[in-house]
């Protein structure tokens with residue numbers, strides 16, 4: 001019988017990208033053997049590695065490869081020292097990241113934020129605010145709102161002053177489809193959705209609240225609450241354990257998901273998935289760690305590969321339906337953390353059980369935990 005085969009475009013990018021993507025590919029090849037499917041992995045340049053090879057942050061061949069693949073495993077792009085040397089529309093984050101989101105209609109961004117009890121020290125909140133552990137999923141709309149709305153321009157007025165314009169736009173269908181993702185995710189979790197808006201000030205907020213409330217009626221087992229974004233920013237710090245699924249429009253989600261990330265102690269622990277429309281059984285997805293290229297630690301074997309490895313697990317689950325393999329990766333990460341293995345970002349010298357390791361050793365340990 002022919003093995004189930006999935007095509008992955010692996011775009012490592014810049015900074016720590018190549019180091020952490022290498023570890024994720026190592027882990028994927030371990031589960032591939034164990035769970036009896038085949039991953040056809042093709043690597044291609046993106047970001048500054050794309051510019052250096054072809055002059056473009058998203059080279060034509062890289063885009064073609066993505067189109068011919070079932071999913072993208074992405075590292076990260078951008079180098080602060082070099083970004084300013086080229087026009088902003090050619091810079092890696094705009095020219096590659098935003099372009100790929102648009103190209104593949106990646107409208108739903110999922111960021112699970114978990115703080116395992118062994119890493120309580122890495123959380124900036126006091127122990128009593130952490131309760132029995134923080135475990136939330138931020139569902140962010142990714143292709144609409146202020147980041148894409150037109151007009152988007154800077155113009156010079158008659159008096160010589162500059163004026164910048166960004167436009168926030170959402171239609172009913174855009175809100176509906178992201179709300180469905182949130183409610184479906186909540187069905188598999190603790191069955192609670194907190195929808196974030198600014199309905200007291202923004203027209204967009206009023207529409208957002210109406211549409212989300214209508215969608216909720218199709219999910220009677222899920223409880224819906226609404227919260228203004230300014231209060232949500234505060235509640236994340238005061239009582240993060242009240243959140244299960246947090247549903248946000250694009251800009252609010254961008255900001256709140258980074259705030260939530262801080263609760264987990266390190267960007268190096270946080271995976272993400274960006275999903276397009278499901279067609280038949282297939283959901284094209286783009287999987288990347290929450291952090292950036294971390295130039296301060298790049299090339300030193302210091303980066304935490306766990307965010308990238310958990311992103312690969314999300315790919316197996318959301319795009320390929322390989323739930324057992326995904327769970328094996330999640331469990332292996334939990335096991336090495338319980339064993340005390342720590343990269344520098346999550347190391348606590350006060351913890352007698354903790355042992356500091358490098359990027360490669362962490363990837364090896366996770367692979368080994370899967371095979372045994």
Ligand code: NAD
Nearest residue numbers: 076077078079080267268291292293294296297303304345
């Ligand atoms: P960053 O996320 O790269 O780094 C912030 C801090 O977190 C640094 O101290 C870094 O060492 C640490 N960190 C991040 N990932 C880590 C990991 N896996 N292990 C251990 N520590 C980790 O953010 P920044 O410094 O603001 O940005 C650096 C570059 O990355 C910029 O050019 C920015 O534009 C780009 N960036 C790209 C993406 C992306 O490709 N999706 C996202 C964010 C930033």
